[in-house]
Amino acid sequence: MTSEELRGLVYRSYEAFDRGDRSFVIDLFHDDIQWRMLAPPEALPIPNVVKGKPQVLAALQRIDEVVEIVRNELLLVMVDGHRAAVVCDRVLRQRASGRVMRYKVAAFQTYQDGKLIEYLAFADSLDLLEQQLGHELEFPTAYT
Amino acid sequence: MTPQAIREYIDNWYGAHQRGDAAFFARMLADDVEWTMHGPPQAFPVANTLYGKAAVLKALKEIGEALNVVRNVHREVLVDGDRAAVISDRTVIQRATGRTMVYRVAAFLQFRDDKLVSYQAFYDSFDMLEQAIGQPLDVPQVYQT
Numbered sequence: 545m546t547s548e549e550l551r552g553l554v555y556r557s558y559e560a561f562d563r564g565d566r567s568f569v570i571d572l573f574h575d576d577i578q579w580r581m582l583a584p585p586e587a588l589p590i591p592n593v594v595k596g597k598p599q600v601l602a603a604l605q606r607i608d609e610v611v612e613i614v615r616n617e618l619l620l621v622m623v624d625g626h627r628a629a630v631v632c633d634r635v636l637r638q639r640a641s642g643r644v645m646r647y648k649v650a651a652f653q654t655y656q657d658g659k660l661i662e663y664l665a666f667a668d669s670l671d672l673l674e675q676q677l678g679h680e681l682e683f684p685t686a687y688t
Numbered sequence: 689m690t691p692q693a694i695r696e697y698i699d700n701w702y703g704a705h706q707r708g709d710a711a712f713f714a715r716m717l718a719d720d721v722e723w724t725m726h727g728p729p730q731a732f733p734v735a736n737t738l739y740g741k742a743a744v745l746k747a748l749k750e751i752g753e754a755l756n757v758v759r760n761v762h763r764e765v766l767v768d769g770d771r772a773a774v775i776s777d778r779t780v781i782q783r784a785t786g787r788t789m790v791y792r793v794a795a796f797l798q799f800r801d802d803k804l805v806s807y808q809a810f811y812d813s814f815d816m817l818e819q820a821i822g823q824p825l826d827v828p829q830v831y832q833t
Binding site for chain 2: 547582585587588589627652665666667684686687
Protein backbone atom coordinates (compact mmCIF):
# COMPACT_ATOMS: atom_id res chain seq x y z
CA MET A 545 0.00 0.00 0.00
CA THR A 546 1.40 3.38 -0.95
CA SER A 547 1.35 6.32 1.45
CA GLU A 548 -1.40 7.98 -0.57
CA GLU A 549 -3.49 4.80 -0.54
CA LEU A 550 -3.05 4.68 3.22
CA ARG A 551 -4.01 8.32 3.54
CA GLY A 552 -7.21 7.61 1.61
CA LEU A 553 -7.91 4.61 3.82
CA VAL A 554 -7.49 6.67 6.98
CA TYR A 555 -9.91 9.33 5.73
CA ARG A 556 -12.43 6.69 4.65
CA SER A 557 -12.19 4.91 7.99
CA TYR A 558 -13.01 8.07 9.94
CA GLU A 559 -15.83 8.91 7.55
CA ALA A 560 -17.20 5.40 7.93
CA PHE A 561 -17.01 5.55 11.70
CA ASP A 562 -18.76 8.92 11.71
CA ARG A 563 -21.69 7.61 9.66
CA GLY A 564 -21.95 4.49 11.78
CA ASP A 565 -20.61 2.06 9.21
CA ARG A 566 -19.30 -0.39 11.72
CA SER A 567 -18.70 -3.09 9.09
CA PHE A 568 -16.00 -0.94 7.52
CA VAL A 569 -14.27 -0.54 10.83
CA ILE A 570 -14.59 -4.25 11.63
CA ASP A 571 -12.98 -5.16 8.30
CA LEU A 572 -10.21 -2.63 8.91
CA PHE A 573 -8.93 -4.25 12.11
CA HIS A 574 -6.13 -6.77 11.99
CA ASP A 575 -6.76 -9.92 14.02
CA ASP A 576 -3.80 -9.02 16.24
CA ILE A 577 -4.72 -5.38 16.73
CA GLN A 578 -3.48 -3.65 19.87
CA TRP A 579 -5.43 -0.64 21.13
CA ARG A 580 -3.84 1.65 23.71
CA MET A 581 -4.99 4.86 25.34
CA LEU A 582 -2.72 6.94 27.56
CA ALA A 583 -5.13 8.09 30.23
CA PRO A 584 -5.97 7.18 33.82
CA PRO A 585 -8.03 3.99 34.08
CA GLU A 586 -10.60 5.96 36.09
CA ALA A 587 -11.39 8.02 32.98
CA LEU A 588 -11.97 5.10 30.66
CA PRO A 589 -14.77 2.54 30.37
CA ILE A 590 -12.25 0.07 28.95
CA PRO A 591 -8.75 -1.06 29.92
CA ASN A 592 -5.84 1.14 28.83
CA VAL A 593 -4.55 -1.67 26.63
CA VAL A 594 -6.78 -4.01 24.65
CA LYS A 595 -5.39 -6.73 22.42
CA GLY A 596 -7.07 -8.80 19.72
CA LYS A 597 -9.82 -7.97 17.29
CA PRO A 598 -12.78 -9.41 19.23
CA GLN A 599 -11.57 -7.67 22.38
CA VAL A 600 -11.10 -4.31 20.65
CA LEU A 601 -14.51 -4.53 19.01
CA ALA A 602 -16.04 -5.31 22.40
CA ALA A 603 -14.19 -2.37 23.91
CA LEU A 604 -15.46 0.01 21.24
CA GLN A 605 -18.95 -1.31 21.84
CA ARG A 606 -18.51 -0.57 25.54
CA ILE A 607 -17.39 2.98 24.75
CA ASP A 608 -20.45 3.42 22.58
CA GLU A 609 -22.65 2.32 25.49
CA VAL A 610 -21.39 5.13 27.73
CA VAL A 611 -20.66 8.00 25.36
CA GLU A 612 -22.13 9.25 22.12
CA ILE A 613 -19.80 10.75 19.54
CA VAL A 614 -21.34 14.08 18.63
CA ARG A 615 -18.54 15.24 16.36
CA ASN A 616 -15.18 13.89 15.33
CA GLU A 617 -13.42 16.44 13.14
CA LEU A 618 -10.15 15.44 11.54
CA LEU A 619 -7.70 18.31 11.98
CA LEU A 620 -4.58 16.61 10.70
CA VAL A 621 -3.75 13.37 8.90
CA MET A 622 -0.13 12.43 8.39
CA VAL A 623 1.12 9.32 6.65
CA ASP A 624 4.63 7.88 6.46
CA GLY A 625 5.01 4.42 4.98
CA HIS A 626 2.68 2.05 6.83
CA ARG A 627 2.04 4.44 9.71
CA ALA A 628 -0.37 7.31 10.20
CA ALA A 629 -0.76 10.02 12.81
CA VAL A 630 -4.08 11.80 13.22
CA VAL A 631 -5.28 14.71 15.34
CA CYS A 632 -9.02 15.00 15.88
CA ASP A 633 -11.24 17.52 17.60
CA ARG A 634 -13.80 15.36 19.31
CA VAL A 635 -17.07 16.10 21.04
CA LEU A 636 -18.72 13.41 23.13
CA ARG A 637 -21.93 13.27 25.13
CA GLN A 638 -21.89 11.16 28.28
CA ARG A 639 -25.09 9.14 27.98
CA ALA A 640 -25.76 8.79 31.70
CA SER A 641 -25.35 12.47 32.57
CA GLY A 642 -25.91 14.24 29.26
CA ARG A 643 -22.60 15.98 29.93
CA VAL A 644 -20.84 17.18 26.77
CA MET A 645 -17.08 16.90 26.60
CA ARG A 646 -14.71 18.31 24.04
CA TYR A 647 -11.08 17.42 23.60
CA LYS A 648 -8.37 16.86 21.05
CA VAL A 649 -6.93 13.41 20.56
CA ALA A 650 -3.75 12.40 18.79
CA ALA A 651 -3.77 8.86 17.45
CA PHE A 652 -0.84 6.97 16.02
CA GLN A 653 -1.75 4.05 13.80
CA THR A 654 0.27 1.22 12.31
CA TYR A 655 -1.04 -0.77 9.38
CA GLN A 656 -0.06 -4.23 8.21
CA ASP A 657 -1.40 -5.80 5.01
CA GLY A 658 -3.87 -2.94 4.74
CA LYS A 659 -5.28 -3.48 8.21
CA LEU A 660 -4.91 -1.52 11.42
CA ILE A 661 -2.68 -3.45 13.79
CA GLU A 662 -1.79 -0.79 16.34
CA TYR A 663 -3.61 2.25 17.67
CA LEU A 664 -2.10 4.52 20.32
CA ALA A 665 -4.02 7.57 21.52
CA PHE A 666 -2.92 10.60 23.50
CA ALA A 667 -5.10 13.32 25.00
CA ASP A 668 -5.05 15.89 27.80
CA SER A 669 -6.17 13.20 30.22
CA LEU A 670 -6.51 15.49 33.23
CA ASP A 671 -8.84 17.82 31.37
CA LEU A 672 -10.80 14.88 29.96
CA LEU A 673 -11.27 13.38 33.41
CA GLU A 674 -12.41 16.71 34.86
CA GLN A 675 -14.92 17.12 32.05
CA GLN A 676 -16.23 13.62 32.65
CA LEU A 677 -16.56 14.24 36.38
CA GLY A 678 -18.12 17.62 35.79
CA HIS A 679 -15.76 19.47 38.09
CA GLU A 680 -12.13 20.45 38.48
CA LEU A 681 -9.86 18.35 40.64
CA GLU A 682 -7.99 19.84 43.57
CA PHE A 683 -4.32 19.08 43.90
CA PRO A 684 -1.12 20.58 45.29
CA THR A 685 0.96 22.98 43.23
CA ALA A 686 3.83 21.27 41.45
CA TYR A 687 5.52 24.34 39.99
CA THR A 688 5.60 27.94 41.17
CA MET B 689 12.73 20.74 3.57
CA THR B 690 13.37 17.18 2.47
CA PRO B 691 12.21 14.34 4.70
CA GLN B 692 15.82 13.56 5.52
CA ALA B 693 16.46 17.17 6.49
CA ILE B 694 13.43 17.10 8.77
CA ARG B 695 14.63 13.89 10.42
CA GLU B 696 18.05 15.40 10.99
CA TYR B 697 16.38 18.51 12.37
CA ILE B 698 14.46 16.38 14.85
CA ASP B 699 17.56 14.49 15.90
CA ASN B 700 19.32 17.80 16.46
CA TRP B 701 16.31 19.26 18.29
CA TYR B 702 16.13 16.60 20.91
CA GLY B 703 19.87 16.57 21.38
CA ALA B 704 19.78 20.33 21.87
CA HIS B 705 16.88 19.92 24.29
CA GLN B 706 18.83 17.46 26.38
CA ARG B 707 21.91 19.64 26.59
CA GLY B 708 19.94 22.88 26.97
CA ASP B 709 21.29 24.44 23.79
CA ALA B 710 19.39 27.72 23.73
CA ALA B 711 21.23 28.97 20.64
CA PHE B 712 19.90 26.06 18.60
CA PHE B 713 16.32 26.91 19.44
CA ALA B 714 16.95 30.57 18.76
CA ARG B 715 18.07 29.64 15.23
CA MET B 716 15.37 27.10 14.48
CA LEU B 717 12.19 28.86 15.59
CA ALA B 718 10.17 30.95 13.15
CA ASP B 719 9.33 34.44 14.39
CA ASP B 720 5.61 33.56 14.34
CA VAL B 721 5.91 30.09 15.83
CA GLU B 722 2.79 28.70 17.53
CA TRP B 723 3.34 26.39 20.47
CA THR B 724 0.63 24.28 22.11
CA MET B 725 0.82 21.90 25.06
CA HIS B 726 -2.28 19.73 25.47
CA GLY B 727 -1.99 19.65 29.23
CA PRO B 728 -2.04 22.14 32.09
CA PRO B 729 0.92 24.10 33.48
CA GLN B 730 0.33 22.29 36.75
CA ALA B 731 1.49 19.08 35.10
CA PHE B 732 4.20 20.49 32.85
CA PRO B 733 5.71 23.88 33.61
CA VAL B 734 4.69 25.79 30.50
CA ALA B 735 1.58 27.62 29.38
CA ASN B 736 -0.89 25.78 27.17
CA THR B 737 -0.41 28.09 24.23
CA LEU B 738 2.41 30.38 23.26
CA TYR B 739 2.85 32.58 20.25
CA GLY B 740 6.06 34.02 18.88
CA LYS B 741 9.70 33.20 19.12
CA ALA B 742 10.43 35.28 22.20
CA ALA B 743 7.65 33.66 24.21
CA VAL B 744 8.69 30.15 23.22
CA LEU B 745 12.36 30.77 23.98
CA LYS B 746 11.40 32.13 27.39
CA ALA B 747 9.25 29.08 28.05
CA LEU B 748 12.01 26.68 26.98
CA LYS B 749 14.36 28.44 29.39
CA GLU B 750 11.81 28.10 32.18
CA ILE B 751 11.30 24.43 31.40
CA GLY B 752 15.05 23.92 31.57
CA GLU B 753 15.15 25.66 34.94
CA ALA B 754 12.39 23.38 36.27
CA LEU B 755 13.30 20.09 34.61
CA ASN B 756 16.55 18.37 33.69
CA VAL B 757 16.10 16.12 30.66
CA VAL B 758 18.24 13.06 31.34
CA ARG B 759 16.94 10.80 28.62
CA ASN B 760 14.97 11.24 25.42
CA VAL B 761 14.36 8.26 23.15
CA HIS B 762 12.47 8.52 19.86
CA ARG B 763 10.03 5.65 19.53
CA GLU B 764 8.45 6.81 16.28
CA VAL B 765 9.18 9.52 13.77
CA LEU B 766 6.76 10.14 10.93
CA VAL B 767 7.52 12.69 8.23
CA ASP B 768 4.88 13.84 5.76
CA GLY B 769 5.58 16.85 3.58
CA ASP B 770 6.54 19.76 5.79
CA ARG B 771 5.33 18.03 8.95
CA ALA B 772 6.68 15.54 11.44
CA ALA B 773 5.11 13.56 14.25
CA VAL B 774 7.33 12.16 16.97
CA ILE B 775 6.67 9.88 19.91
CA SER B 776 9.37 10.13 22.55
CA ASP B 777 9.93 8.41 25.86
CA ARG B 778 11.42 10.98 28.15
CA THR B 779 12.97 10.93 31.61
CA VAL B 780 13.34 14.21 33.45
CA ILE B 781 14.37 15.22 36.93
CA GLN B 782 12.38 17.90 38.68
CA ARG B 783 15.17 20.18 39.85
CA ALA B 784 13.36 21.51 42.93
CA THR B 785 12.60 18.10 44.39
CA GLY B 786 14.99 15.68 42.70
CA ARG B 787 11.93 13.72 41.65
CA THR B 788 12.33 11.60 38.52
CA MET B 789 9.48 11.61 36.05
CA VAL B 790 9.01 9.34 33.07
CA TYR B 791 6.50 10.04 30.36
CA ARG B 792 5.67 9.49 26.75
CA VAL B 793 4.98 12.55 24.59
CA ALA B 794 3.58 12.85 21.08
CA ALA B 795 4.72 15.98 19.29
CA PHE B 796 3.53 17.38 15.98
CA LEU B 797 5.85 19.77 14.19
CA GLN B 798 5.44 21.86 11.07
CA PHE B 799 8.28 23.55 9.25
CA ARG B 800 8.46 26.49 6.89
CA ASP B 801 11.62 27.80 5.23
CA ASP B 802 13.78 25.52 7.41
CA LYS B 803 12.27 26.82 10.62
CA LEU B 804 9.74 25.44 13.06
CA VAL B 805 6.47 27.29 12.66
CA SER B 806 4.15 25.08 14.70
CA TYR B 807 4.55 22.67 17.60
CA GLN B 808 1.90 20.84 19.58
CA ALA B 809 2.44 18.15 22.15
CA PHE B 810 0.15 15.58 23.70
CA TYR B 811 0.88 13.57 26.84
CA ASP B 812 -0.94 11.81 29.68
CA SER B 813 -1.33 14.97 31.72
CA PHE B 814 -3.03 13.21 34.65
CA ASP B 815 -0.13 10.83 35.07
CA MET B 816 2.37 13.64 34.61
CA LEU B 817 0.63 15.69 37.30
CA GLU B 818 0.74 12.80 39.75
CA GLN B 819 4.44 12.41 39.10
CA ALA B 820 5.04 16.15 39.40
CA ILE B 821 3.34 16.40 42.80
CA GLY B 822 4.78 13.08 43.95
CA GLN B 823 1.52 11.46 44.96
CA PRO B 824 -1.43 9.71 43.37
CA LEU B 825 -4.68 11.61 43.05
CA ASP B 826 -7.71 10.00 44.59
CA VAL B 827 -10.35 10.16 41.88
CA PRO B 828 -13.56 8.23 41.40
CA GLN B 829 -14.10 5.74 38.63
CA VAL B 830 -16.21 7.51 36.01
CA TYR B 831 -17.45 4.36 34.29
CA GLN B 832 -17.98 0.75 35.21
CA THR B 833 -15.42 -1.32 33.33
